[in-house]
Amino acid sequence: MSPILAISGLSKQFGGVTALAGVDLAIEEGEILGVVGPNGSGKTTLFNVVTGVHRPSGGSVLFRGQDITGLKPHAISRAGIGYTFQQAMAFAGLGVLENVQIAGEHVRARADSTANPWPTPQALLDFVGLSAVANEKAGVLPFGSLRLLGLALALATRPSLLLLDEPAAGLNDRETTALVGLVRQLPGHGITVCVIDHDMKLMQMLCRRLAVLDFGSKIADGPTEAVLADPKVLEVYLGGDL
Amino acid sequence: MKEGLRQDRAGSVFKALRSLLPVLVILALIAAVPLFSPSNRFLSLAISAGINVIALYGLSVLFGQTGILSMGHAALVGVGAYAAAILARDFGVGFWAALPAAALASAVFAMIVGIPSLRVGGHHFVIMTFAFGQLLAIVLTNGGDYTGAATGLDLAGPVTLFGADMSDLTRYYLMVVAFVTSAAVASWAIINSSYGRTLRAIRENEKLAASLGINVGRHKIGAFVVSGIFAGISGVLLAYFLGHISPSQFSSFPSIYLALMVMIGGARLIEGPLAGGILVAFLPEVLNLDPVQSRIVYGVCLIAVIMLLPDGLIGGIVRALRAAFSGKPKQETQQRGAAEAQR
Ligand SMILES: Nc1ncnc2c1ncn2[C@@H]1O[C@H](COP(=O)(O)OP(=O)(O)O)[C@@H](O)[C@H]1O
Ligand SMILES: [Mg+2]
Numbered sequence: 001m002s003p004i005l006a007i008s009g010l011s012k013q014f015g016g017v018t019a020l021a022g023v024d025l026a027i028e029e030g031e032i033l034g035v036v037g038p039n040g041s042g043k044t045t046l047f048n049v050v051t052g053v054h055r056p057s058g059g060s061v062l063f064r065g066q067d068i069t070g071l072k073p074h075a076i077s078r079a080g081i082g083y084t085f086q087q088a089m090a091f092a093g094l095g096v097l098e099n100v101q102i103a104g105e106h107v108r109a110r111a112d113s114t115a116n117p118w119p120t121p122q123a124l125l126d127f128v129g130l131s132a133v134a135n136e137k138a139g140v141l142p143f144g145s146l147r148l149l150g151l152a153l154a155l156a157t158r159p160s161l162l163l164l165d166e167p168a169a170g171l172n173d174r175e176t177t178a179l180v181g182l183v184r185q186l187p188g189h190g191i192t193v194c195v196i197d198h199d200m201k202l203m204q205m206l207c208r209r210l211a212v213l214d215f216g217s218k219i220a221d222g223p224t225e226a227v228l229a230d231p232k233v234l235e236v237y238l239g240g241d242l
Numbered sequence: 243m244k245e246g247l248r249q250d251r252a253g254s255v256f257k258a259l260r261s262l263l264p265v266l267v268i269l270a271l272i273a274a275v276p277l278f279s280p281s282n283r284f285l286s287l288a289i290s291a292g293i294n295v296i297a298l299y300g301l302s303v304l305f306g307q308t309g310i311l312s313m314g315h316a317a318l319v320g321v322g323a324y325a326a327a328i329l330a331r332d333f334g335v336g337f338w339a340a341l342p343a344a345a346l347a348s349a350v351f352a353m354i355v356g357i358p359s360l361r362v363g364g365h366h367f368v369i370m371t372f373a374f375g376q377l378l379a380i381v382l383t384n385g386g387d388y389t390g391a392a393t394g395l396d397l398a399g400p401v402t403l404f405g406a407d408m409s410d411l412t413r414y415y416l417m418v419v420a421f422v423t424s425a426a427v428a429s430w431a432i433i434n435s436s437y438g439r440t441l442r443a444i445r446e447n448e449k450l451a452a453s454l455g456i457n458v459g460r461h462k463i464g465a466f467v468v469s470g471i472f473a474g475i476s477g478v479l480l481a482y483f484l485g486h487i488s489p490s491q492f493s494s495f496p497s498i499y500l501a502l503m504v505m506i507g508g509a510r511l512i513e514g515p516l517a518g519g520i521l522v523a524f525l526p527e528v529l530n531l532d533p534v535q536s537r538i539v540y541g542v543c544l545i546a547v548i549m550l551l552p553d554g555l556i557g558g559i560v561r562a563l564r565a566a567f568s569g570k571p572k573q574e575t576q577q578r579g580a581a582e583a584q585r
Contacts, residue, residue, distance in 0.1 A: 051453065073452040083453045091446035094439075102443045105436050106455030157454055 002065060004029045004161055004192050005050070005081075010059035011216075012042075012049050019045040021216040022059065027161065032183065032193040034207035034224070036200070038236060042216040043196045044086050047163045051083045052076045063161070078108045082159030086166050086196075088146040092139030096149060099138050100124055103156035124152045128182060144175040151182065155191075162186060164195040168202055180205050200228070212236065258434040265426050265512050273419045276412045285411045291523035292418040293479045298504050298515035299425040300472025303432055305501075306509025308465040309445030310360070313368050314375030315500045318470045320492025321348045322477020324382065327395040327487055337401040340478050348474030349467045356466040361459060375497045382489035394488030397481050418479060422516070425472055430512050432468070441465055502540055506547050508554020517556050 003026035012020040019042045027033050035043050048054045050061055052073040060069045068076055077083070091099050100121035107118075125131040128148040133141065138149060147167060154162055164183070168176045176199075183206060186193050197203055203210060203224070210227040212220040214236045220227045227233055275288070297319050305311050312318075322344035329335035329343055359370035382389045389395065401408040401417075408417050432438045443451040444458055452458050481487050499522065507518020526536035551558035 053449070053453075072457075073449075074455050074457045077453055077455040085450070085453070089447055089450045091443050091450065093446050094442055098439060101436075102439045102451075102456075103454045105439065108455075153450070153454060 003027055004064060005194075006062040007046075007050065008060055008062075010046070010049060010061065011057045012045050012054060013057045018216050020049065020056075023213070023216070023218050025211055025218060025221070027192060027194050029192055030187050031209060032187060032195065032207050034203040034210040035194060035196045035213065036198070036203060036210055037213035041213040043213055044165055045216075046213070047083065047165050047196065050076075051081060051163065074106070077157050077159075078106065080158070080160040082154035082157050082162040082191075084147075084150045084154045084162075084164050084167060086169070088143065088150050088170070090138040090141070090146055090149045090153065092137070094138060095134070096130060096136055096138050096141070097121055097125065097134040099149060100152050100156050103153040104158075107156075107158045118158050119155075121156060124156055127155070128152045129178065144171045147171060148175075148179070151179075159191060161192045161194070164193065166197050167195065168197055168199060176202065204228075258430075261434075261512060262427070262430045265430070265516060266423070268513070268516065269419060269423050269426065273416060276415060282411055285415050287523055287527060289411075289415050289418050289483055290480075291519050292415075292422045293476050293483065294500065294503065294523065295422050295515055295519035296418075296425045296479065297473045297476035297500060298507070298519050299422075299429040300469035300476075301500060301504045302509045302515045303429055303441070303472075304465050304469040305504055306511075306514065307433060307438055307441040307445060308462060310462060310465065311368050311501060312371040312466070312469065312497075313494075313501055314355075314371035314373070314378075314497050315469070315473060316492045316494075316496035317371075317375040317378040318348045318352055318473035319477040319480065319496075319500075320378060320382070320487075320489075321351045321470075322474030323481040323487045323492070324389065324395065324477075325474070326478040326481040327397045328388075330397055330399045331395065336399055337478065337482055341475055344478045345471045345474035348470040348477065350470075352467045352470030352473075353463060356463040360462045360466065372494060372497070375492070375494050379489045379493040382492075390488070392489060394486060394491075396486050398485060399482070401482050414483060418483075421475065421479060425475075426512060426516065428472075429515070433512065499540075502544050504554075506540075506543055506555055508551070508556040508558075510553055511556045511560065513556045514554050518554070521555070 005025075005027040007023060007025040010020055010023045010025075011018070023042075023046060025046075035046065037043050045054065049056045052071050052075065055070050060067060062068070063076075063079055063081060066079070068079055068081075071079070091102065094102070104118070104121055119127065122131065122134070125134055128151055130145060130148055130152065133145065138146070141149060147170065151164075151167065167183070168179055171179060180202065183193060183195065195203075195206060207224055209222065210220070210224045211218055212227060212230075212233050219236065220230045220233050272288075276285075280288075297315060301312065301315055325344040325347040326337075326340040329340050335343065355370065355374045359367045382394075383392050385391060401414070403417065406413070408414055432441075440451075440456055440461055443454070443456060444461055448458050503518035503522045504515060505518070506521060507516065508514030522540065525531070525539065526533075529539070531539060547554060553561070
């Protein structure tokens, strides 16, 4: 089966800085893939280039066989790729429910949307556990809730591939456990997941497969246990928190 | 579940209707003013204010909902006014037919200015709209007989409605009140639609909006075009009211005044444009100020509003009322401050 996302030779330069140096990566339908790597290794840039936040300097991205390289963020969202940013974001001045309503209103109608109706904004808030604050302004939410709202926003766009950039950063243990529970359910709803995080314990819980970036290059890719035992990976993380 | 959803929807429609009610009540009171035989001077001032308020409702969609400030909005009013005058002179087009034509002309100009300016974003737009205002004044001044140069154009056509002559001051006043009401309802409908939500999303966070499938660039241009439609209609009413228009009426100063009015009144709430337009028109009259003094007062008002009442006068009043009744918003503002500090 062909991968849902096929990244080949993807590179990105910021002035003199090479953030991505020709990355090949395939994300398979239905999996939860983890992307790890030290700070500044290009993980966020990888997501930013795939989702159109930045234009790539080279390489290509195929989504379900379609070339989406260099498309605008809104077009990539409509194609079916959801994205939650590393800096938790919401429309701070608007209501929590209104936030999710907005996120669901720009979806390109899918063929299967009538057969399998997507959850309503209210149901999505239930799913992430925020229905009690539906009428609050998003700006007053504590940080953990803001992250969960970000997840609900991305889910409202009906993605078939969801990219999560450090979704557990800043969450306490209870919130992290809740998040893991939610993310694990996503493949069962037809959503493939690719997640970035530093927390290896979290990654071991979530992902059967890991890809490792270092200085903008992929240095390992395979089953989680094998990757974590790889000497090259150990070297990168030497003295780190592995 | 379905039942609950329907109740929810009915509830939100009811809430939305309730937000329109105060404006309609105020406008009904304003429409009753001629019963108290006001002076001609009062009526003229009120008509000018009302014509401004129509443009302000458009500006509130742009600034209040979308978060983009135009500093050349009077130029779009000018496009409408000149379109009306030229259509009447060269093609014998009357008041009612001029309305859609002028609205279209202003919308097209907004698109021409908006496409290059809004792509570059934020502060550039303010400067581009300002430059457009200056440029239009220069073009009109140097347009020879076609635009009437610095003297401008006369427009002597009658305005009739169902055969009745509307040129009489009281009738024109009532007609402007009707137009203001339509503008308020249109802006209310935008605020409470999914389109309004889209614009607010762009105002709050463009990057997030784009990641959720919103074509930010196109909607920003669209909001400017929508505000242009209001401006064009305002321009037609102005041209027919004054009977004479000239370039200086649409240059930078009037534009700054419009921006000032919408900020003082408050751009996000439906009462804001009405309050701003009336206040700025009548304040010098009430306080008996000369033009220089009134400019100083406006400047001070604007600084005070920006510093003390970020949502404008109406927003401030609403917040004060809420505080008086519930006694807890202080905590909310503190939390919001904390959330903002975190970002
Ligand atoms: N917008 C940007 N402008 C300039 N340099 C950037 C930008 N974004 C990322 N970089 C640089 O690219 C490299 C990779 O960054 P990033 O992708 O954020 O790493 P990670 O997410 O793995 O921590 C870093 O050296 C960073 O400084
Ligand atoms: Mg990062």
